[in-house]
Amino acid sequence: MDTMISVWTMVEHVRVASGAAELAIFTAILYWFFTSSRVADMLEVVGERVGGWCGRDTSSSLRQAVRARKRQQDHYTKLDNDVACRTSSLYRIKEGPVVPAPEPQTRPPAGLACGRCAPVSRDSWQDPKTKDTGAVINILDIGRQNFANGGVVSRYLCDLAQCCNLTNYDYKDVVPNVVKDDSVQRAIDEATQEAMRKAEEGDTGAQYATIRKRVETKAMKIIQDISSAMSSRVLKFVAWVCHKAVRRVAGGGCGTRVASIERLRRANAAGLPLVFVPLHRSHFDYILMTFTLYLTGLRPPLVAAGDNMRIPFFGWFLRGCGAFYIRRRVEGSEYHSDNTYKSALRAYILNSLAAGNNLEFFIEGGRTRTGKPQTPKAGILSVIMDAYLDGTIDDALLVPATLNYDKLVDGNFVREQLGMPKQMETFWSALRGIWRTLNTNHGSIRVDFNQPISLKELVTSFQKYQHYKAPIETSLTPPNNNLAVNLDRQILYNHSHSSLYGADVSTDHKMMVEAIGRHLVYDAAQATALMCTNVVSYVLLTEARRGASLPQLSARLAARHAALAADGRDLGYSGDLPLALSHALGMLGRVVRRGPGGRVQAVSSVAASLELAYYANAVVAHYAAPAILATALESLVTGSPSQEISQSELLESSLQLCEVLSHEFIVCAPCQRIQDRMLDAIDALSAQEVIIRKKTTSGLEEEAWSRRAARRLEDEGEAPAPVPRYTLAQTPHALAERRRLLLTLRPLLEAYAATCRQLQASGEATSQQLVKDTLDSLTEDYTQNKMVYGEAVSTDAIRNCVRLLRQWGVLQVAGSGRARALRLAPAYCAPHALRDVCHNVCKFNMDSPLLRDK
Incomplete structure (x- = not known):
């Protein structure tokens, strides 16, 4: 019995507990049901529908009233929280230190026209109300910005939508006008008469007609080979392909400055033809310039391309994008006397400008193999100049432009710098290059445009410069130097x-x-945006040539970054410098290595040094003038017991080195004299306390100089100024700066000195043989550690030294074609005469103690 009672009692307890549990669960379900927003909304809708069927007014309900009340309470709570937040913030601002608002990063206003010879162009083509902050846009994002708020298809196919909505420009066929051009007809007549004189038959009318028809057929083929076939359809298709290709190739995007595009738009509205004059680094430049201009709403130009780019399929696409093909070499070749070709090319360019087309040509001729800006090839520029001077065109706006890459799309030019022949472009080589490029990340790309410069204004300005008007007497040779007067002209x-x-x-x-x-x-060189690979490569080859730890390299990069920014250079990278350093080392790849303890150093090989030098040379060109000055200074003080030098001696030695390196650098704009540029460099080194201007403390010396000046003033009517003298600073900063500037030019001078030594040893050789022997000599010295600069093994530097010796009259050319032999001029056949000339080059390649310290 007791057992039954116990069991019943337990059952009752379980029933009560389960009922309590059921009640709790039911209460929770009801709470969720009536508090859930979705269920409440559903019930409210059902209630309103039922009320409507019953004829009740459903505009106000209990649920809506409760919601309104809740929203009101939430609104007041939010206002109270905002007031409390502002009060606490004002208290912190009042009691704490004043922190200025962060300023947006700005870049220097690069790309301005020269204030000396183009002041009107400098003040034109820009909105005075808008400040140039140096903002850079990624042209790949233009489509996304334009169609970000469009439909679903536009948002997902923004690149295609952007390309389909690009402007259709009318490109008139100018070939008929070129055929009828007077200069082309005169050239045809002259070629016909020349062929008649060479013919053996008599001068008959039938023969003349036959020969003229043959000459006209040849001229027509020349014109057809030159002419482009620009098409808006091809441009839009290539623009879409470029969107996809550049996104894959350039992980950092393709940037251009907003202010530059706005200036071009204002200049384009003036109705004058725009002539784009970019520096040439890569085959990708052809497409990238057109791509940038077309996407930003400007008329794509006709592009002068070398006939080596006329390869199957790809050549047709380039022609559709505006390329017109010109012969890579006319002077000194079998086409040297082909007046028909010259006339056809000139007529095609002028008729294209008259038809309202813009024009683009690479003023350096070919791609730079060294990374430095090359001296200009002024053939097409001379055509435009002639057209202006004879009144064919009223004016033209010249637009210097430049492109730069974190990592060169074409790869490096090490093979050609080592003397191997250039590989000609073919269909299969183009396919291999495109495939290799599309599977490599090349970082960021920058396309920059300078201010448009009026050709009329440039011509008027240069006609006024007196230092170009003196007659040319004799060539400048080391024994015949009057550099301060003659060097510029x-x-x-x-x-x-x-x-x-x-x-x-x-x-x-x-x-x-x-x-x-x-x-x-x-x-264009001064406006080039310096990429992180340019600056890091320069630091590795100069300030950290023996290697540096990662923190040391980051500190030196920061110092060089600040110095370049202070000089007004546009730096094509932003963000934290350690991240930029890491990115640059990744882009440089196998040419740098990490040693023990994380030490970063350039790989010890000729190929690695040449590739690093290619990227570093963009910065080397910027420091050309101070480096020339520092090298000239070192040549004067090395081996001299005195560390004191006069300004006149330093200036004369600097001008001599400027002449030696005249094929390597353009140290200043032609409207400025080289002598004045060197004086500015002296002042800059003095301001940096690398050299110290000596102050005269002796009153007797000042009094004696005053008496001499007074006597000269009475005799000649003008008193000369005292010649400043300088001493070398011995601080660690001054020594490091002098060493950096010496290493900037040292590899070039090693190549020049080796060329002179090889010339003394051989005496006579073909140009190719002299280059090969000099390369072999430099390579042997590098492998035996007699010379530590792998980048000195450079074909371009050797050829430029040969050009210099030919200009001096030391070498003469005999023969023609590739078998042309270089012979010493009779005046330099004597050993001492050649030795004296070579000494004027080799003396700047001195054994400086600064280079032995580290």
């Missing part, structure tokens, strides 16, 4: 040659074209 005279000038062009005209061309190259 002699450099222009030595470099002013082109196959499109014609025989009746004056020397002054050639020099003016050369001066304008060098000015355009200099402006």
Whole structure:
């Protein structure tokens, strides 16, 4: 019985507990049901529908009233929280230190026209109400910005939508006008008469008609080979392909400055033809310039491309994008006397400009193999100049432009720098190059445009410069130097040659074209955005040549970054410098290595040094003038017991080195004298306390100088100024700065000195043999550790030294074609005469104690 009672009692307890549990669960379900927003909304809708069926007014309900009350309470709670937050923030601002608001990163206003020779262009083409902050846009994002708020298809196919909505431009076929051009017809007549004179038969009318028809057929083929076939459809298709390709190739995007595009738009509205003059680094430049201009709403230009790019399939696409093909070499080749070709090319360019087309040509001729800006090839520029001078065009706006890459798309030029022949472009080589490029990340790309410069204004300015008007007497040779007077015009005279000038062009005209061309190259080089790989490579080859730890390298990169920014250079990277350093080392890849303890150093090989030098040379060109000055200074003080030097001696030695390196650098704009640029560099080194201007403390010396000056003033009517003297600072900063500037030019001077030594040893050789022997000598010295600069093994540097010796009259050319032999001029056949000339080059390659310290 007791057992039954116990069991019953337990059952009752379980029933009560389960009932309590059921009640709790039911209460929870009811709470969720009536508090859930979705269920409440559903019940409210059902209630309103039922009330509507019953004829009740459902505009207000209990649920809506409760919601309104809750929203009101939430609104007041939010206001109270905002007031409390502002009160606490004001208290912190009042009691704490004043922290200025962060300023947006700005870049220097790069790409401005020269204030000396183009002041009107400098003040034009820009909105005075808008400040140039240096903002950079990624042109790949233009489509996304334009169609971000469009439909679903537009958002997901923004690149395609952007390309389909690009402007359709009308490109008139100018071939019929070129055929009828007077200069082309005269060239056809002259070629026909020349062929008649060479013919053996008599001068009959039938023969003349036959020969003229043959010449006309040849001229028509030349014109057809030159002409482009620009098409808006091809442009839009290539623009879409470029969107996909550039996104894959350039992980950092393709940037251009907003202010530059706005200036181009304002200049384009003036109705004058725009002539884009970019520096040339890669085959990708052809497409990238057109791609950038087309996407930003500007008319794509006709592009002068070398006939080596006329390869199957790809050549057709380039022609559809505006390429017109020109012969890579006319002067000194079998086409040297082909006046029909010259006339056809000139007529095609002028008729294209008259038809309202913009024009683009690479003023350096070919791609730079060293990374430095090259001296201009002024053939097409001379055509435009002639068109302006004879009144064919009223004016043209020249636009220097530049492109730069974190990692070069074409790969490096190590093979060609080591003397191997250039590989010609073919269909299969183009396919291999495209495949290799598409599977490699090349970092960021920058496309920059300078201010448009009026050709009319440039011509007017250069006609006023007196230091170009003195007659050219004799070539500058080391025994015949009057550099302070002759150097500027002699450099222009030595470099002013082109196959499109014609025989009746004056020397002054050639020099003016050369001066304008060098000015355009200099402006474009100064406006080039320096990428992180450029700066890091320069630091590795100069300040950290023996290697440095990662923190040391980061500190030196930060110092060089600050110095370049202070000089007004645009740096094409932003963000934390350690991240930029890591990115640059990743881009440089196998040419740098990590040693024990994380020490970073350039790989010890000729190929690695040449590749690093390619990227570093963009910065080397910036430091050319101070490096020349520091090298000249070191040549004077090395081995001298005195560490004191006069300004006149330093200036004369600097001008001599400027002449030696005239094929390597354009140290200043042609409107500025090289002597003045060197004086500015002296002042800059003095301001950095690398050299110290000596102050005269002796009153007797000042009094004696005053008496001498007074006597000269009475005798000559003018008192000369005292010549400043300088001493070398011995602080660690001054020694490090001098060493950096010496290492900037040292590899070039090693190549020049080796060329002179090889010339003394051989005496006579073909140009190719001299280059090969010098390369072998430099390579042997590097492998035996007699010379530590692998980048000195450079074909370009050796050839430039040979050009210099030819300009000096030391070498003469005999023969023609590739078998041309270089012989010593009779005046330099004597050993001592050649030795004296070579000494003027080799003396700057001195054994400085600064280079032995580390």
